Amino acid sequence: IVRPFSEIPGLWKNGVANLYNFWKLDGFRNLHRIMLQNFNTFGPIYREKVGYYESVNIINPEDAAILFKAEGHYPKRLRVEAWTSYRDYRNRKYGVLLKDGEDWRLNRVILNKEVISPKTLENFVPLLDEVGQDFVARVHKKIKRSGQKQWTTDLSQELFKYALESVSSVLYGERLGLMLDYIDPEAQHFIECITLMFKTTSPMLYIPPALLRQIGAKVWRDHVEAWDGIFSQADRCIHNIYRKLRQEAGTSKKYPGVLASLLMLDKMSIEDIKASITELMAGGVDTTSVTLLWTLYELARHPNLQEELRAEVAAARAESQGDMLEMLKRIPLVKGALKETLRLHPVAVSLQRYIADDIIIQNYHIPAGTLVQLGLYAMGRDPKVFFRPEQYQPSRWLRTEKHYFRSLSFGFGPRQCLGRRIAEAEMQIFLIHMLENFRVEKQRHVEVQSTFELILVPEKPIILTLKPL
Numbered sequence: 418i419v420r421p422f423s424e425i426p427g428l429w430k431n432g433v434a435n436l437y438n439f440w441k442l443d444g445f446r447n448l449h450r451i452m453l454q455n456f457n458t459f460g461p462i463y464r465e466k467v468g469y470y471e472s473v474n475i476i477n478p479e480d481a482a483i484l485f486k487a488e489g490h491y492p493k494r495l496r497v498e499a500w501t502s503y504r505d506y507r508n509r510k511y512g513v514l515l516k517d518g519e520d521w522r523l524n525r526v527i528l529n530k531e532v533i534s535p536k537t538l539e540n541f542v543p544l545l546d547e548v549g550q551d552f553v554a555r556v557h558k559k560i561k562r563s564g565q566k567q568w569t570t571d572l573s574q575e576l577f578k579y580a581l582e583s584v585s586s587v588l589y590g591e592r593l594g595l596m597l598d599y600i601d602p603e604a605q606h607f608i609e610c611i612t613l614m615f616k617t618t619s620p621m622l623y624i625p626p627a628l629l630r631q632i633g634a635k636v637w638r639d640h641v642e643a644w645d646g647i648f649s650q651a652d653r654c655i656h657n658i659y660r661k662l663r664q665e666a667g668t669s670k671k672y673p674g675v676l677a678s679l680l681m682l683d684k685m686s687i688e689d690i691k692a693s694i695t696e697l698m699a700g701g702v703d704t705t706s707v708t709l710l711w712t713l714y715e716l717a718r719h720p721n722l723q724e725e726l727r728a729e730v731a732a733a734r735a736e737s738q739g740d741m742l743e744m745l746k747r748i749p750l751v752k753g754a755l756k757e758t759l760r761l762h763p764v765a766v767s768l769q770r771y772i773a774d775d776i777i778i779q780n781y782h783i784p785a786g787t788l789v790q791l792g793l794y795a796m797g798r799d800p801k802v803f804f805r806p807e808q809y810q811p812s813r814w815l816r817t818e819k820h821y822f823r824s825l826s827f828g829f830g831p832r833q834c835l836g837r838r839i840a841e842a843e844m845q846i847f848l849i850h851m852l853e854n855f856r857v858e859k860q861r862h863v864e865v866q867s868t869f870e871l872i873l874v875p876e877k878p879i880i881l882t883l884k885p886l
């Protein structure tokens with residue numbers, strides 16, 4: 418017999434009291450650990466209400482399959498009110514990240530062709546390869562200048578720049594010049610704004626931004642300032658391309674970038690294009706840079722594995738005679754390493770959908786319209802789902818284990834990460850160049866955990882040593 422919705426275990430009766438407890442546990446920064454603990458307490462399904470945020474949470478891949486089968490034609494994830502409120506406040510259009518329904522689908526279908534279809538890789542890879550080469554050249558220069566034979570540092574700032582340079586070169590078909598010694602202060606400011614934007618979003622998941630705005634709360638003011646900085650930099654980049662396009666009218670045969678392609682295609686309104694390009698630019702910095710930092714950290718902790726990956730890359734280089742697009746087809750273990758990083762250190766703690774149909778999960782009835790969350794962080798560390806989950810083992814993704822609904826770091830289906838192809842290519846190319854040039858080491862006995870700042874990030878700086886081979 419199917420049990421009713423009201424019998425799902427969990428704390429969902431008093432959102433305000435739960436918010437108070439959540440706050441006492443420093444939940445704004447510990448969301449991932451609290452979710453893990455809730456699954457331990459309540460089992461594989463629990464219902465929760467914290468502040469105004471209400472959801473049903475699940476952890477099993479088989480249940481994830483049921484969830485995504487019920488996502489409907491217009492999959493809808495948690496509405497991040499802080500982000501929509503800002504746009505309403507400043508009279509800006511929603512991009513594909515925030516749109517829903519038919520409006521979302523129409524934009525998404527056009528963007529898919531330019532951003533995530535497999536054929537775009539041909540265009541992206543040469544641009545990303547150039548940025549990767551410049552990154553290692555920059556590190557070599559840093560080492561040379563230091564007068565030592567190695568460089569010990571917190572790479573996060575360098576990685577932010579690498580990520581922004583990469584995503585910008587793909588979007589605009591042009592370099593920002595962030596791998597140079599003197600960089601545009603506006604670009605640096607943009608990077609800081611993105612981090613602030615993410616950080617100020619998390620409290621507003623639980624407390625309505627409209628309320629915070631009314632009382633003039635600092636977190637709302639900081640959030641507005643962060644988005645203002647993001648939009649003004651994106652606007653500058655977009656206007657620059659728009660102007661050039663009108664002057665030259667597409668004379669050269671070279672790939673002009675995603676923005677110019679969309680403008681020439683003339684299938685989306687200019688305002689819609691601007692909104693989505695801004696989201697892509699903002700979404701393309703902290704996500705990949707943090708994942709790369711975690712990957713270097715894991716490679717430093719596993720020197721034998723690092724050598725194995727280096728050998729794979731060397732063989733791929735030889736077989737493809739340096740053709741990067743070909744190389745990317747010959748590095749399964751490098752790809753496994755990135756999946757493994759995202760299993761243990763996912764960018765998104767959860768995936769969510771407002772389900773379109775009634776479903777039954779763990780023998781409980783869940784009505785259509787409910788917000789159901791898959792605990793991605795918890796699933797990645799569950800011994801019932803992954804054999805010896807605490808071990809970093811890229812080879813587990815080479816078909817030894819079951820993969821059914823287990824590789825979900827970029828989400829699922831038509832609403833999955835739009836930046837996925839860019840992110841994957843950018844990260845693979847980065848690792849290829851780094852493995853070909855440096856050995857990565859770390860200080861002994863330093864364990865680094867995740868902290869929740871809307872996306873999961875390292876709780877403290879990760880100090881690594883790069884040694885030229």
Ligand code: HEM
Nearest residue numbers: 514697700701704764765827828829832833834835836840
């Ligand atoms: C959405 C993860 C990098 C842009 C998402 C979602 C996840 C995700 C989990 C939600 C998917 C869903 O609900 O099914 C990641 C990870 C990244 C990454 C793990 C890198 C390691 C990027 C990059 C960009 C980007 C580089 C931009 C170039 C977006 C956009 C959406 C999205 C625009 C919303 C798509 C929509 O609503 O239709 N991402 N992301 N992401 N991501 Fe990413």
Ligand code: 2DC
Nearest residue numbers: 495514695696697699700701704765766767871872
């Ligand atoms: C955060 O409980 C935790 O890719 C919440 O590139 C549920 C939630 C909803 C939406 C998720 C968010 C979490 C994490 C960050 C994500 C976001 C959707 C897109 C966004 C996963 C899991 C991200 C980082 C985008 C951001 C693009 C943007 C800022 C322009």
